[in-house]
Amino acid sequence: MSNIEDLRKFYARLMAANAASSDPRLEEVFAEVPREAFLGPGPWTIVAGNSKVTTPSADPAHIYQNVLVALDADKGINNGEPFLHAQWIGKLTPKPGEAVTHIGAGTGYYSAVLARLVSPGGTVTAFELDGRLAELARKNLEAYGNATVVHGDAVTTPLPPSDIVYVNAGVVAPPAPWLKALRPGGRMIFPWRPAERIPLAVLVTRTEKGFACDPFMRSWFIPCVGASTTNAAANIPTREQAALTRSIWLTSDKAPDRTATAIFGDVWFSSKNLRAKAGK
Numbered sequence: 001m002s003n004i005e006d007l008r009k010f011y012a013r014l015m016a017a018n019a020a021s022s023d024p025r026l027e028e029v030f031a032e033v034p035r036e037a038f039l040g041p042g043p044w045t046i047v048a049g050n051s052k053v054t055t056p057s058a059d060p061a062h063i064y065q066n067v068l069v070a071l072d073a074d075k076g077i078n079n080g081e082p083f084l085h086a087q088w089i090g091k092l093t094p095k096p097g098e099a100v101t102h103i104g105a106g107t108g109y110y111s112a113v114l115a116r117l118v119s120p121g122g123t124v125t126a127f128e129l130d131g132r133l134a135e136l137a138r139k140n141l142e143a144y145g146n147a148t149v150v151h152g153d154a155v156t157t158p159l160p161p162s163d164i165v166y167v168n169a170g171v172v173a174p175p176a177p178w179l180k181a182l183r184p185g186g187r188m189i190f191p192w193r194p195a196e197r198i199p200l201a202v203l204v205t206r207t208e209k210g211f212a213c214d215p216f217m218r219s220w221f222i223p224c225v226g227a228s229t230t231n232a233a234a235n236i237p238t239r240e241q242a243a244l245t246r247s248i249w250l251t252s253d254k255a256p257d258r259t260a261t262a263i264f265g266d267v268w269f270s271s272k273n274l275r276a277k278a279g280k
Contacts, residue, residue, distance in 0.1 A: 004060055008034070011064040011082075018066075018083045019090030026090055029116040030082075036060040038109035038140050039079060045070040047078055071106055071133060076222050078106075080168065084219065085110050088189050089117070091203055091216070092164050097121035099161065101181065103154040104128065104168030104224070108137035108147070114166065115147040122146060125162075127154040129225055154178075155226035162186055169224035172234070173264035174204070176250050182206040191221040193228065194262055198242050211248040212274040235263035246273040 012031035019026055036042070042058030047068040055062035063069055069079040089110070094100065094117035105111045105126035115124045124147040128134035134151035141147040150157070159165065159181035167174070167190035174190050182188060188204040192215065201219035205212045230236060237245070241261040247270045249256075262269040 004064075007061055007064040008032075011035075014066070015082055015086035016090075019086040021086075021090035021093070023090070023093065023117075025117060026086065029113050030086065033109070033112045033116060034060075035063055035079075035082075035109055038107045038112070038136075039063060039069055039071070040107075040136070045073055047073075072130070075130070077130065077133065079109055080106070085113075087217075088166070088201065089113060092166065092187050092189060094118050094122070094164060098163035099183075100124045100164040100166060101154075101159050101162040102126040102166045102168070103178075104221070105137050105149065106133055106168070108140040108149065110166070110168070111137065111141060111147055111149075112144050114164070115141070115144040118164075119146060122163075124148070125150060125160055127152060127157070129153055153226060155224065164188070165190075167191065167224070168221055169228075170199070170221045171224045171227040172230050173227070173262070173267045173269070174248070175227055176252075176266040179204070179206075179211055179248065179250065179267070182211075184208070191219045192242070193220075193223070194230070194242060194264075195236050198237065198239050200242055202245075204248060207274055209274045210253075213245060213248050213269075215243055215245055230264065234265070235260065235268075237262040237269065241271075242269075244271045245269045246271055246275075 008031045012027045015030040016027035043055040046053045066083045071077045098118045100114045102111045105128045111126040126149045138149040162181050165188035170191040170193035186206045192200045192202045199220040200215040201217045203214045245261045256268045259270040259272045
């Protein structure tokens, strides 16, 4: 049997290195939160490209590496690739006292990581649409007093005011209420999938001028129910237009203009850079 504490520490060091975060707590938290506690009893099914591999035993050593672990193989629901989540969480820079909304929480592993990073004083509200997974997440997060699981649809249920919205399901555009839930200075990461050929991760920051955004890497997640299909009136971007997007607007605040890169009803995307210096 492996020395699980050493494995967790090395795994955490890898996560922090990949995230390139200046926050030393990120490594501490990845070492502290036991991943196996959120995966159910082993052996586990590892997703490797288009194939699946079963671990040879229930030794947690098999899941303390950058592997995607299936939670519900039939539905394509996975625990999530640790390198990707470490990088996303590192970009969000969670701080003690902040309020996080996690959309698509699965069984709660990354909700637990976020809960530790916003302690003391912060909270995590974890939405999960699948009833079985939501119940598992509720049990798994009982030890994390600042995390609450909501079995419900985050697209139709009002979100609490949030410093961070962490989205783990692909959307053609973030619903307007998600953007409105962000507090000043609030951040949201979501998988943007306006078309099959365009899978991007986007970081949004609420500024005084509006919602600045940065499409920073390729990313693929299962579709978000209720927010993953377009209608005939949508203006779908090309890959180049999507990559040039630098801000997101609510049509109720500002009508789409010549800078529009994509338009989806209540929300549109723009090449306008909100972070540009005056006169630029």
